[in-house]
Amino acid sequence: MRARSLNIESRTDRLVDAREFVSAAAQELGFGDDDIGKIALAVDEACTNVIKHAYHFDGQQYLTITVEAGKNSIEIRITDSGERFDPRELPAPDMKEYLKKFRKGGLGVYLMKKLMDEVEYQLLPGKKNEVRLVKYLDTRHS
Amino acid sequence: MSEFNVQQREHGEISVLDLKGYLDAHTAPKLEDAFQDLLAAARFNIIVNCRDLSYISSAGLGVFMAFIEEVRKNEGDIKLTNMTPKVFNVFDLLGFPLLYDITNEEAEAIRKFTEKRK
Numbered sequence: 001m002r003a004r005s006l007n008i009e010s011r012t013d014r015l016v017d018a019r020e021f022v023s024a025a026a027q028e029l030g031f032g033d034d035d036i037g038k039i040a041l042a043v044d045e046a047c048t049n050v051i052k053h054a055y056h057f058d059g060q061q062y063l064t065i066t067v068e069a070g071k072n073s074i075e076i077r078i079t080d081s082g083e084r085f086d087p088r089e090l091p092a093p094d095m096k097e098y099l100k101k102f103r104k105g106g107l108g109v110y111l112m113k114k115l116m117d118e119v120e121y122q123l124l125p126g127k128k129n130e131v132r133l134v135k136y137l138d139t140r141h142s
Numbered sequence: 143m144s145e146f147n148v149q150q151r152e153h154g155e156i157s158v159l160d161l162k163g164y165l166d167a168h169t170a171p172k173l174e175d176a177f178q179d180l181l182a183a184a185r186f187n188i189i190v191n192c193r194d195l196s197y198i199s200s201a202g203l204g205v206f207m208a209f210i211e212e213v214r215k216n217e218g219d220i221k222l223t224n225m226t227p228k229v230f231n232v233f234d235l236l237g238f239p240l241l242y243d244i245t246n247e248e249a250e251a252i253r254k255f256t257e258k259r260k
Contacts, residue, residue: 010170015199022156037228048167081176107236114235 001028005070010051010061010080018047018065024077025067029074030137038115039074039135043107045115046078046131054082054129073117075131084129143170156187156255158248159195162194165202173202178207186218189251192225198232199219206242221251 006021008014019040026036047063055061063080112119118134146169148201151158157180165173190206221243225233234241245251251252 012166015166016164017170019197034228041197041199041232044166048199048201051167109205111200111232111235 001025001067001069003066003067005064007064008047008063009054009059010049010055010057010063010082011059012051015047019044021065022067022074026135029069031135035135037124039045039076039133042112042115042119042133043078043089045074045112046133049085049108050078050080050082050129050131053085054080056083058082063085070134071137073134073136078131078133079128081126084123084127105138145160148172150176150189151241153252154188155185155259156189156252157185158189158191160191160194164197166196166197166199167201170201170205173205177205177224181212182211184215186213187255188213188218188220189247189248189255190220190222191224192222192226192229194238195226195229199227202238203233203236203238206238217256221254223248223251231250 004025006017008017020024023036023040026039029052031039043065047065050063051057054061059112061080061082066077066079068075075077109119116135117134120132122130122132124130145163146163146165149162151160159173159176159180161173163169163175163231180186206220206222211219222233223245224247225244230244233242233244238244243251243253243254
């Protein structure tokens with residue numbers, strides 16, 4: 001599979017397109033239904049974070065989702081030109097405490113890490129943010 | 143467009159919300175509105191039937207977290223039923239079964255509410 005990209009407006013009604021785009025690619029690469037569901041959810045969470053935290057729901061902005069085949073894996077990169085958002089600066093939540101306090105939101109990053117094998121954030125030249133998500137086909141890695 | 147619908151049924155003092163379709167950051171406000179209407183009407187015994195819920199993201203889970211406290215303060219509860227394994231898995235990854243009453247069947251949730259009243 002050759003690398004392919006989807007540009008979407010920073011709007012929540014485009015999340016469905018993001019999910020369908022990566023699901024089709026994951027299926028092509030031989031992932032099963034369970035993993036396809038996890039990949040689509042992780043990408044939804046990453047895009048939702050960009051829409052909310054990088055662009056503050058400004059629907060005039062764009063984000064790009066690029067999918068490519070890695071070595072026995074799918075690699076997805078989500079880039080935006082919005083405000084810098086680095087979830088590494090957030091403390092990892094203790095889920096039991098978190099739930100006890102009934103906090104709303106902020107679950108997306110935690111979920112992405114549970115769903116994918118690798119989650120990385122970096123700042124690219126030109127003030128772009130990038131989230132890189134990787135999932136391996138081989139179950140030994142999951 | 144992701145499709146999502148909430149239908150409300152009444153079962154005596156219990157209100158049942160039937161969720162259908164895809165619950166994400168785009169559609170979560172629909173569910174928020176449904177909960178707000180229930181709370182405004184002082185309906186605190188709430189069952190959320192997830193039989194036809196195909197998908198949930200953390201934005202959807204956040205809605206349950208936003209309302210559970212107020213519902214329980216009013217001696218009610220939000221009980222979740224009939225989840226598909228795929229949807230349950232998302233709740234499970236975030237540890238929700240520790241905090242929410244999740245049952246396989248709606249009848250079981252109804253029974254729990256009814257027994258509580260006796």
